[in-house]
Amino acid sequence: MAVLTEEQTMLQDQARSWSREEAPVDKFREMRDSGTEKGFTEAIWAEMAAMGWAGILIPESLGGSGMDYATFGVVLEETGRTLVASPLFASALVGTSALLLGGSDAQKQDWLPGIAAGSSIITLAVDEHPHHTPEQTALLGARSGEGFALNGRKVFVFEGSSADVFVVAARTSGSPGETSGITLFLVPSDAPGVTASRLHTADSRGYANVVFADVEVGADAVIGEVDQGFELLDAILDRARAGLAAEMLGTASEAFDRTLEYLKTRVQFDQVIGSFQSLGHRAATLFMEREFARSCVEAALRAIDEGSPDVAQLCSLAKCQAGEFLHNMSNDMIQMHGGIGMTDEFDAGFFLKRARATEAAFGNQSFHRRRYIADFGI
């Protein structure tokens, strides 16, 4: 791991001990079994907010602590280890980034203090298809009086049924497939015409499909510039990709540690199964994937903080490498545990389900390979 700052080390210690003691995987299981409509446990989210995590990125003047993305990544890696389900990623990182990067002073004043306190949840509503294709945005933003009328549908919105406000990507000109003509809007969830329907997904987190039917918003709801929102959207998405990659690295690292422990303790043919080369070599190869993923995640977060010109390339690299490691690790976790890995009583299934959901979010491995290679002019 890269050499951490004092602040990062403190936060890492705090996040590690809190995740293990207060929010272990059993808490996630309890949440799933409770049948909550939110997809997270409010008391746990309140604890996270009380520790200041909801305001990690938000400036001190607006109630946060004004830290950087690399520091946020350290926390997400730890919460990812125990599969903590909460609005931390969607609200404190993704939605917050939209306001920090493109929000007006009034928008920031209105929303960031509540978000930092954990009392407001903001989330990005971007995808309209089963695959992440932001340039295909079709949800219509038509001029209406002084403002706009929004019509369309967003799918698989993180924390969509508990959000207080959405950042909505809409088409204000041009056609789906074009990057120009996209505008971002800030839309409260209680605006007339907004309907969120909770999705019941394999990974038990709180996604929703959200319908916007004749939703009237003022010109002051625009984040950034009308028709010029794609670049801003892509910058928000890159922060989402790098942050999610950090969480995925934590999830996969935990799966790795648990599997390695099993290889050291499970005895068959009078020997621990880790002594078989077919398993030991796979473990060593997964270790390589883990180290590679870590290097990429750290480089992507650092690039964001430093405003480096290769942010997009590194964020695609990080999301792809973390996705590959998590994909392989979640499969091997089950295979190497054998039959017990297939039982609901054991946790491996949670890691597998979380893996596929996070891999798909904000572009799967295939999406990011195509995005990465396009830079080379082939």
Next chain:
Amino acid sequence: MSAPDPAQLAEFRTEASQWLQAHFPTSLAHQQPPGIAGFGAKLSGDWKVWQERLGEKGWSAPTWPAEYGGGGLSPEEAAVLHAEMNAIGAVSPIGGFGTMMFGPTLLDVGTEEQKQRYLPAIIRGDIHWCQGYSEPGAGSDLASLQSFAEDKGDHFVLNGSKIWTSGALEADWMYGVFRTDRSKKYEGISFMTLDMKSPGVEVKPITLISGQSPFNEVFFTDVVIPKENLVGEKNLGWNIGKLLLLHERQGIAGGSASAGGASYDIEHVARDYIGLDNGQLSDGALRERIAEQKMFSHAYALTGRRFSDEAAVNGPSAAVGIMKVAWARNNQNREELLVEMLGSQGLGWEGDAFSDSELRTVRAWLRSKANSIEGGSTEINLNLVAKRVLGLKGY
């Protein structure tokens, strides 16, 4: 370790830049030294001048102690020097086994007399080294080596042979591991140096599938080795030999991303030989495989940099074993892709029907097959990682 003072580093950057301006022959900018660095090419002309100046300054081994002729720089200063050299396209002609492996090992375990004797010559690039490790019956299971150095009181007498010895034909000296006790496998091995001009040393090049002969067999017949050439204690050389391999793998891990890279980029070959369709490679499946390769390579480079930073603080780690595995995979995948993209032009051996770069690519592809065998095979490195890093038993 205390954080480096930015003002001091800036001052050093100026110093390094000025020294390079004054001493680096501009005719060599962005040139690679003839032969493989450190494998024995005797330099002449501007290369010789540059070798002498760089060696005199000690910046061929920037972090080694100044008392042995090294640069005496901190890791941070060495990184600055490296960046300044890169910026003007200055490549050190002094490298290879001496600076990468034997020198660092000697700094760890050598006697004062041995450090004084070997290090200054390594730093100046005066001695070219080869490494006597593998034997016909001792490859992955290196400790089964049989070349026997019999103790004759004030000297040893060596008989046996080594194989896959890079640069042996040009080398002045060899360091290596030799058996000094046949009754114990690991505790019967000693680490020694020997003069390649000693009577009884014979070198035979091995021609590879690429048509090249980078490796040799070395035969020893009653070769006399003075006792002072023993590094560490007699029969306790195995751990020194292993330590040296760790330096080798660290060297590979810290190497450049394009290690083993041919002269032209994969995307250029793709454009020239496959063609674009609306700005995208017309073969979509190939395009995705190229992306995978480039991303693996990028991740490899980032990890190498991270491991080097960490090693500067914590010393070499067994985890670099995965870098050897990754390095081989990266090179081999890359060469396979290049040859595949060249199509039938990627099958040329010689002649006018093929361009120089096509022919070079074919040879490089064949050469790359050794990457997962040399320096510890992929399987042996995975065993080492399983055992030393992951703590698994039975390896």
